[in-house]
Amino acid sequence: MHNTSFPNLGVGIGLRVPHYRHILEKKPVCDWFEIISENFMVDGGRPLAVLDQILEQYRVVQHGVSMYFGNADPINREHLKKLKRLVKRTNTPWLSDHLCWGSVNGRYSHDLLPIPYTMSVAKHTAQKIRQAQDFLEVPICVENVSSYAEFKQNEMTEWEFLSEVVERADCGILLDVNNIYVSSQNHDFDPFDYLRAVPHHRVGQIHIAGHRRYDDIILDTHDHPVPDPEWALYAEAIQHCGHVSTLLEWDDRIPSFDEVHNEALKANQFIHDHDLVPA
Amino acid sequence: MTSCPPKLHSLADLRELQRSMATALMSPLTRDDALRASFKDSAQALIQPRAKLDSFDRLEIYARQYWFRLLDCLYDDYPGLRALLGERRFHQLSRAYLAAHPSESWTMRNLGRHLEAFIREQPKLTGTKQRIAIDVARFEWAQVLAFDEAALKPLNIDKLLGSDPATFTLKLQPHVSLLALDHAIDDWFIAVRNTEHVSRSETSNARIESRALTKTKRVPLPKLQKLWLVVHRSGTDIYFKRLDREAWLLLHSLSEGKTLLTAIESALADATFDRDWSAQVREWFQSWAALGWFTH
Numbered sequence: 357m358h359n360t361s362f363p364n365l366g367v368g369i370g371l372r373v374p375h376y377r378h379i380l381e382k383k384p385v386c387d388w389f390e391i392i393s394e395n396f397m398v399d400g401g402r403p404l405a406v407l408d409q410i411l412e413q414y415r416v417v418q419h420g421v422s423m424y425f426g427n428a429d430p431i432n433r434e435h436l437k438k439l440k441r442l443v444k445r446t447n448t449p450w451l452s453d454h455l456c457w458g459s460v461n462g463r464y465s466h467d468l469l470p471i472p473y474t475m476s477v478a479k480h481t482a483q484k485i486r487q488a489q490d491f492l493e494v495p496i497c498v499e500n501v502s503s504y505a506e507f508k509q510n511e512m513t514e515w516e517f518l519s520e521v522v523e524r525a526d527c528g529i530l531l532d533v534n535n536i537y538v539s540s541q542n543h544d545f546d547p548f549d550y551l552r553a554v555p556h557h558r559v560g561q562i563h564i565a566g567h568r569r570y571d572d573i574i575l576d577t578h579d580h581p582v583p584d585p586e587w588a589l590y591a592e593a594i595q596h597c598g599h600v601s602t603l604l605e606w607d608d609r610i611p612s613f614d615e616v617h618n619e620a621l622k623a624n625q626f627i628h629d630h631d632l633v634p635a
Numbered sequence: 636m637t638s639c640p641p642k643l644h645s646l647a648d649l650r651e652l653q654r655s656m657a658t659a660l661m662s663p664l665t666r667d668d669a670l671r672a673s674f675k676d677s678a679q680a681l682i683q684p685r686a687k688l689d690s691f692d693r694l695e696i697y698a699r700q701y702w703f704r705l706l707d708c709l710y711d712d713y714p715g716l717r718a719l720l721g722e723r724r725f726h727q728l729s730r731a732y733l734a735a736h737p738s739e740s741w742t743m744r745n746l747g748r749h750l751e752a753f754i755r756e757q758p759k760l761t762g763t764k765q766r767i768a769i770d771v772a773r774f775e776w777a778q779v780l781a782f783d784e785a786a787l788k789p790l791n792i793d794k795l796l797g798s799d800p801a802t803f804t805l806k807l808q809p810h811v812s813l814l815a816l817d818h819a820i821d822d823w824f825i826a827v828r829n830t831e832h833v834s835r836s837e838t839s840n841a842r843i844e845s846r847a848l849t850k851t852k853r854v855p856l857p858k859l860q861k862l863w864l865v866v867h868r869s870g871t872d873i874y875f876k877r878l879d880r881e882a883w884l885l886l887h888s889l890s891e892g893k894t895l896l897t898a899i900e901s902a903l904a905d906a907t908f909d910r911d912w913s914a915q916v917r918e919w920f921q922s923w924a925a926l927g928w929f930t931h
């Protein structure tokens with residue numbers, strides 16, 4: 357799989373409830389929207405009615421939070437079937453979820469928990485991504501998560517683990533530069549080392565977002581504009597990966613649609629600068 | 636409790652690591668929202684300390700995140716119960732409930748599924764308000780269902796009227812709930828809702844901080860009153876509809892798979908003779924079919 361499997365859709369934002377009315381009434385220009393799959397994996401009602409209206413006007417890509425490829429538990433078939441019904445509805449060109457685990461023995465944390473980075477876990481995780489990809493019949497991108505803990509059991513770095521998994525699964529990467537930055541601060545590594553090490557030809561999408569800095573830790577809160585050090589990472593990512601669909605996530609203390617959209621559109625400046633650099 | 640293996644050799648080891656971490660995250664926090672000190676050993680077996688934060692602090696971040704995220708979900712889905720009990724008591728109930736019923740579903744939408752039963756089993760948590768709390772919990776769970784359960788292909792009224800009542804059965808739409816309540820919860824809920832903004836929660840991948848307690852305006856307690864209620868969806872909106880006792884009993888029998896004839900007979904078993912029941916039943920069916928409540 358190469359990033360030609362992931363067409364460049366431009367710069368989009370995450371579809372969120374406070375913006376529904378504005379989007380449906382004003383139909384603002386926006387390259388694409390990312391939806392959280394789980395919010396629409398329902399059997400009826402307002403979520404699906406809104407989604408169908410959005411689909412009439414916009415390109416939509418699905419982003420999930422509950423596939424948990426890193427779970428020791430096997431992949432949940434019923435969950436995959438529901439997801440596939442949604443894939444058929446949205447016609448999503450690819451689908452993303454996180455490189456994380458989240459439930460064990462049938463109990464759910466509803467969190468994106470870090471995986472222990474070992475070769476055997478990489479093989480196990482890659483196998484589950486392959487199963488999902490085969491069943492869903494749509495390319496998958498896995499996203500690196502923000503983390504606050506590293507396991508003592510780790511045998512490799514996160515970027516080595518990510519690379520190992522995506523090569524074995526033959527899948528794409530949703531590179532979240534905010535998450536790279538947050539984890540680099542929390543675990544004392546150089547985010548540029550991470551950025552340079554991942555297989556760039558597999559990057560199908562980039563996430564940008566804001567976070568919150570506390571005394572001892574940075575939390576991945578998605579409730580701020582994108583800070584400057586992260587834009588620097590983004591610029592470097594574009595240098596390596598070329599034109600890649602870019603999406604701003606804003607999940608809490610959500611400002612107006614225009615404010616969120618304008619923040620996302622700042623990405624165009626870096627894409628433009630990249631185009632000016634001679635090959 | 637077995638401790639986590641220092642090296643992961645197998646899938647069983649990975650499961651053990653995940654079980655060990657999940658046990659820490661899902662066990663109740665202390666009164667100050669801290670991870671219990673008894674998880675120090677687990678933290679040390681699992682997590683790399685770094686200059687700024689040690690293993691325990693790092694595990695605690697995830698534990699707090701787990702609890703705040705799930706508490707937030709109940710907070711959003713049960714505004715009525717929250718208004719009835721007050722913020723503090725509702726918070727205590729939520730913590731006790733989640734400790735007894737961790738999430739068993741990939742979606743947080745199902746989190747409140749056992750709340751009514753839990754309130755029944757744990758009378759101390761709601762005290763003198765237990766009876767009302769049971770009604771409110773049922774009413775709010777019915778709204779969760781009405782919000783996004785399926786609306787299947789509705790049954791055609793002509794098919795219903797032309798059927799043989801001795802054999803004909805039908806189903807209610809999944810988004811329709813029939814509730815026999817002991818309090819006038821519907822009017823009360825609307826009064827509560829008017830005092831604050833209420834919206835269903837949705838999944839996002841960032842939910843970090845504990846919610847500050849907010850003061851809600853007191854609404855007088857719901858009146859003691861037998862209520863025969865339907866909670867349902869029409870278009871994309873949720874509605875509550877009061878029914879006559881006989882009408883509710885009729886729908887309830889049908890929802891249990893009884894034939895039309897049996898359902899009508901049992902619903903009208905205690906009915907008085909001062910009404911034209913056959914005209915009444917026909918009128919009911921017409922209005923229910925128009926609302927699309929019936930399916931195959």
Ligand SMILES: [Fe+2]
Nearest residue numbers: 499532563605
């Ligand atoms: Fe992300």
